[in-house]
Amino acid sequence: MNLVFLQMKHPIIQAPMAGVTTPKFVAACAEAGALGSIGAGYLSAADTRKFIREVKARTEKPFSVNLFIPEIIEPNEKQLEDAYNALEPFRRELGITSEIQKRSTSEFDDQVQVLIEESIKICSFTFGMPDEKTIHLLKENGVYLIGTATTVQESKLVVDAKMDAVVVQGSEAGGHRGSFHGELTLSPQNELLIDCVNAVEIPVIAAGGIANKMMLETALSAGAKAVQIGTALLASNESGANPLHKREILHSTEGCTTFTTAFSGKAARGIENRFISEMKNAEIAPYPYQNDLTKEIRKEAAIQGKSDFMSLWSGENVHLTTAGTVKEIIEKFI
Numbered sequence: 001m002n003l004v005f006l007q008m009k010h011p012i013i014q015a016p017m018a019g020v021t022t023p024k025f026v027a028a029c030a031e032a033g034a035l036g037s038i039g040a041g042y043l044s045a046a047d048t049r050k051f052i053r054e055v056k057a058r059t060e061k062p063f064s065v066n067l068f069i070p071e072i073i074e075p076n077e078k079q080l081e082d083a084y085n086a087l088e089p090f091r092r093e094l095g096i097t098s099e100i101q102k103r104s105t106s107e108f109d110d111q112v113q114v115l116i117e118e119s120i121k122i123c124s125f126t127f128g129m130p131d132e133k134t135i136h137l138l139k140e141n142g143v144y145l146i147g148t149a150t151t152v153q154e155s156k157l158v159v160d161a162k163m164d165a166v167v168v169q170g171s172e173a174g175g176h177r178g179s180f181h182g183e184l185t186l187s188p189q190n191e192l193l194i195d196c197v198n199a200v201e202i203p204v205i206a207a208g209g210i211a212n213k214m215m216l217e218t219a220l221s222a223g224a225k226a227v228q229i230g231t232a233l234l235a236s237n238e239s240g241a242n243p244l245h246k247r248e249i250l251h252s253t254e255g256c257t258t259f260t261t262a263f264s265g266k267a268a269r270g271i272e273n274r275f276i277s278e279m280k281n282a283e284i285a286p287y288p289y290q291n292d293l294t295k296e297i298r299k300e301a302a303i304q305g306k307s308d309f310m311s312l313w314s315g316e317n318v319h320l321t322t323a324g325t326v327k328e329i330i331e332k333f334i
């Protein structure tokens with residue numbers, strides 16, 4: 001099966017971006033001829049359903065839903081305490097006195113049920129793959145499944161799990177690494193793409209740093225069936241990115257991004273700021289605990305207009321991002 005199945009006009013998938021994608025943004029991307037994607041990773045099952053219905057109310061075009069594979073790691077109390085203490089200076093500076101909220105729980109299985117009930121036909125995953133039972137259930141319900149890989153080996157595991165397509169995420173990509181097997185590997189998108197195209201038979205979707213028409217065409221001629229773009233759409237009018245995030249993106253310069261685990265406990269690429277630099281040697285709790293520990297800091301920083309303490313997720317080519325409507329930005333790729 002090829003990507004014609006996804007029925008988008010252009011070989012472009014709007015990257016699912018949890019916390020940034022809004023119904024208006026996803027629908028605008030779908031209407032502009034890309035495949036819209038709901039970043040449902042942090043949503044409850046009820047909010048996932050509400051989001052899906054809001055997109056359906058805005059567009060009849062197909063769209064996908066992206067889920068995070070839940071990670072079950074037993075917390076080490078000492079590590080959690082040290083990580084908490086490392087955040088204290090930032091909490092103090094922002095005047096946060098409230099207790100750290102309890103760990104958020106994943107509603108993955110209920111989300112899957114929602115997808116089936118809402119007749120979603122395309123679903124992508126990051127941070128691993130669902131178990132065999134879930135894959136079987138989704139396939140039985142006619143859902144096209146897209147995995148995420150950051151290495152050739154992961155792309156083969158995506159095939160072994162009987163997924164229909166694979167997003168290969170190069171090191172330039174903004175946001176979290178989708179890595180789920182072995183050491184964290186940082187291969188540039190163009191190299192990873194060619195290696196994965198040669199290694200697997202399913203459609204390969206290129207992601208990471210794709211910022212213009214030329215880069216899209218290069219990826220397609222190297223064998224990608226489509227590209228997945230995130231950062232290029234982040235500052236669009238319809239994007240749900242925080243206005244401070246958009247401002248930093250539009251004022252960004254080449255080389256301003258870096259990898260950090262300081263916000264969530266998982267490696268992610270974003271614009272370097274004070275929080276990232278000052279947390280470089282600090283104790284960091286594993287994902288998703290660190291994410292919970294920093295939630296209040298990120299929220300309060302946004303309220304106080306302090307982008308220095310916000311997670312400004314963006315890809316390596318963020319300096320090429322422009323403002324405009326989603327339609328205008330997507331048309332520049334065609």
Ligand SMILES: Cc1cc2nc3c(=O)[nH]c(=O)nc-3n(C[C@H](O)[C@H](O)[C@H](O)COP(=O)(O)O)c2cc1C
Nearest residue numbers: 015017018039126173174175208209230231313315
């Ligand atoms: C703000 C932001 C949030 C992201 N959230 C997700 C997500 O929820 N799920 C996912 O699979 N990928 C997520 N990604 C990664 C994208 O799917 C994709 O790999 C990346 O945007 C491609 O690189 P680019 O940003 O340079 O275009 C996110 C990326 C960004 C920039």
